[in-house]
Amino acid sequence: MLNRRQSHHRAAIPNLAPMVDVTMVILIFFMLGTSFAASEGVFSTQLPTQLGPGGESAVSIIPQIRIALVQEPGETGSRILVLGQALSVNSFEALAALLREKREAGADPSGRILLSADPGVEYRDVVAAMDACLEAGMPNIQLGVGASAVGVSSAP
Numbered sequence: 001m002l003n004r005r006q007s008h009h010r011a012a013i014p015n016l017a018p019m020v021d022v023t024m025v026i027l028i029f030f031m032l033g034t035s036f037a038a039s040e041g042v043f044s045t046q047l048p049t050q051l052g053p054g055g056e057s058a059v060s061i062i063p064q065i066r067i068a069l070v071q072e073p074g075e076t077g078s079r080i081l082v083l084g085q086a087l088s089v090n091s092f093e094a095l096a097a098l099l100r101e102k103r104e105a106g107a108d109p110s111g112r113i114l115l116s117a118d119p120g121v122e123y124r125d126v127v128a129a130m131d132a133c134l135e136a137g138m139p140n141i142q143l144g145v146g147a148s149a150v151g152v153s154s155a156p
Contacts, residue, residue, distance in 0.1 A: 064111040065102065065138075067095070067129060071120035078121045080129070092128045099136035109137050116144030 068081040080087050080095055087094050103109055113133055117126050126143075133141050 064107065065099070065113045067113060067115045067133075069115075069117040069121045069125055069129060071118045078117070078125045092125075092132045095129060096132035096135045099133060099138055103137055107138075110140050111138070113138055113141050114144055115141055119145065 066083055069078040070081060071078050077090070080090055082095065082098060087098065115126070115129055115133070130141055133139070
């Protein structure tokens with residue numbers, strides 16, 4: 001028999017195993033119930049690895065085709081310049097046709113296209129110019145800011 005003097009004292013510590021189990025089940029439930037959205041509005045780009053700190057050598061980027069979108073004061077649309085010359089028809093369809101002609105005349109389809117836009121140009125015009133390049137089969141597009149990036153002055 002157990003003597004009253006030798007009573008066993010148990011420490012009043014709660015058992016944490018059930019709480020950890022419930023926490024893990026809730027964590028797994030929320031992880032499986034969450035949908036991870038794909039990034040929207042992201043353009044895939046490929047930057048040269050030779051540039052910047054630690055690059056092997058300095059690479060000068062000489063674009064083969066320069067496209068500038070210039071915003072004229074008081075006008076709603078932007079003016080399209082290719083290699084410093086305005087298009088005869090100021091439309092993105094004409095730009096795609098011109099790029100197609102250049103590609104068929106022997107321009108490298110993987111060659112660089114430098115697309116620059118003045119700060120006042122609407123974003124939809126930049127996207128339309130990129131679409132025209134892609135439609136013409138020339139996907140290697142580099143973006144610049146301002147017409148001075150391609151050596152064009154915004155004055156008429």
